[in-house]
Amino acid sequence: MKKIALLGHGVVGSGVMEILEKNQPVLVRQAGDGVEAAHVLDRRTFPGLAYGDRFTGDFSVIRDDPEVSVVVEALGGVEPAFTWARESILAGKSFVTSNKELVAAKGDELLALAAEKGVWFLFEASVGGGIPILQPLRESLTANRVVAVAGILNGTTNFILTRMFADGMAFGDALAEAQSLGYAEADPTADVEGHDACRKICILASIAFGSHFHPQEVHTQGITRIGPRDVAWAGRWGGSIKLIGRARRTAEGRAALEVSPMLVPGDCLLSRVDGVFNAVQVTGDMVGTTLFYGPGAGKLPTASAVVGDVITALTQPAGSRPVPWGPKKEGLLQPWEESAARAMLRVAGLAPDALETFFPGCRLLGAEEGETALITAAATQGELDAALDAARAAGGNILSRITVLDQ
Numbered sequence: 085m086k087k088i089a090l091l092g093h094g095v096v097g098s099g100v101m102e103i104l105e106k107n108q109p110v111l112v113r114q115a116g117d118g119v120e121a122a123h124v125l126d127r128r129t130f131p132g133l134a135y136g137d138r139f140t141g142d143f144s145v146i147r148d149d150p151e152v153s154v155v156v157e158a159l160g161g162v163e164p165a166f167t168w169a170r171e172s173i174l175a176g177k178s179f180v181t182s183n184k185e186l187v188a189a190k191g192d193e194l195l196a197l198a199a200e201k202g203v204w205f206l207f208e209a210s211v212g213g214g215i216p217i218l219q220p221l222r223e224s225l226t227a228n229r230v231v232a233v234a235g236i237l238n239g240t241t242n243f244i245l246t247r248m249f250a251d252g253m254a255f256g257d258a259l260a261e262a263q264s265l266g267y268a269e270a271d272p273t274a275d276v277e278g279h280d281a282c283r284k285i286c287i288l289a290s291i292a293f294g295s296h297f298h299p300q301e302v303h304t305q306g307i308t309r310i311g312p313r314d315v316a317w318a319g320r321w322g323g324s325i326k327l328i329g330r331a332r333r334t335a336e337g338r339a340a341l342e343v344s345p346m347l348v349p350g351d352c353l354l355s356r357v358d359g360v361f362n363a364v365q366v367t368g369d370m371v372g373t374t375l376f377y378g379p380g381a382g383k384l385p386t387a388s389a390v391v392g393d394v395i396t397a398l399t400q401p402a403g404s405r406p407v408p409w410g411p412k413k414e415g416l417l418q419p420w421e422e423s424a425a426r427a428m429l430r431v432a433g434l435a436p437d438a439l440e441t442f443f444p445g446c447r448l449l450g451a452e453e454g455e456t457a458l459i460t461a462a463a464t465q466g467e468l469d470a471a472l473d474a475a476r477a478a479g480g481n482i483l484s485r486i487t488v489l490d491q
């Protein structure tokens with residue numbers, strides 16, 4: 085029996101235990117032996133569980149058990165996860181995590197340490213829940229220079245937007261439903277304000293560009309300001325609004341990263357990704373555009389990705405794949421103000437003629453209920469900021485500004 089240990093018995097951790105229990109024959113076939121969690125670390129106790137006697141509150145029990153070769157972490161948060169990741173790796177154990185906050189903050193350090201110690205640091209579950217995306221990006225698409233990655237990377241917000249706009253549900257009720265289904269973060273602010281999606285696009289971009297991106301440096305906007313009027317205009321334009329994380333390679337070879345609600349054209353498959361599903365669109369210079377789709381959150385989908393990594397760590401020699409990324413490269417990230425896009429605007433207080441002078445080349449969508457909606461011509465975000473300031477100075481009230489996801 086191969087022995088692993090589990091840090092955290094929440095939604096994902098209990099899912100890992102369920103897969104170990106239910107799919108043991110599959111694991112035996114893949115790993116050549118059974119796989120058992122010898123220790124489960126959690127502050128809480130679960131006396132009713134068949135494996136209730138394996139719980140511990142002491143990480144050193146896991147670190148110092150020579151039979152444990154893989155430590156799985158599903159705690160969330162940077163600490164104590166980072167300290168325990170370092171200690172596990174330094175003790176010669178592979179470390180598998182679903183914790184995107186940890187990977188986005190400390191991925192470069194932990195990858196370097198794991199390479200030095202000859203063990204794995206794996207985190208497929210940190211992006212896209214059950215969707216295999218990181219390994220395909222690292223391996224199957226390795227012949228490509230990645231031109232762009234754009235995705236619906238947060239199941240909770242996609243679930244909320246779908247429930248609000250397909251079913252007319254109130255934001256708070258939809259969020260409560262997502263929480264009860266185990267999709268949301270412990271503090272759902274990270275979901276609705278876009279921070280979770282930002283961590284995930286940083287991980288994807290770090291693989292695509294080979295260097296670490298820090299979430300705090302990436303322009304991030306959540307879904308809390310999206311309302312029914314935005315959706316009504318989006319529908320008339322022929323698209324929908326989705327929270328998108330995007331990383332693009334610019335003509336100068338820089339990386340343009342952002343997270344924001346975007347107007348997605350109806351002919352883009354991302355516009356039809358609903359509910360808790362995630363989808364990641366990867367465009368490579370050789371392959372063209374590919375799409376990875378599946379359940380982006382939830383107990384068993386996320387645990388499925390975790391256990392896949394466990395099997396890799398148990399069966400394949402560490403170092404058989406190149407280290408996916410190194411430290412941050414100064415100057416690689418393009419300032420958001422310099423990135424170019426079209427935008428949908430809703431403006432009150434200015435006549436359509438006036439709007440055409442502030443936003444030359446724009447396309448008016450229509451005017452009703454005291455507001456005008458338009459699609460601007462492509463401009464940098466900095467140029468658009470200046471045009472919006474000028475429109476405000478002339479008495480315009482900017483009700484919303486939503487970037488268009490142009491392909």
Ligand code: HSE
Nearest residue numbers: 238239240268269381
């Ligand atoms: N809260 C996250 C989401 C969980 O809703 O996508 C999966 O990372």
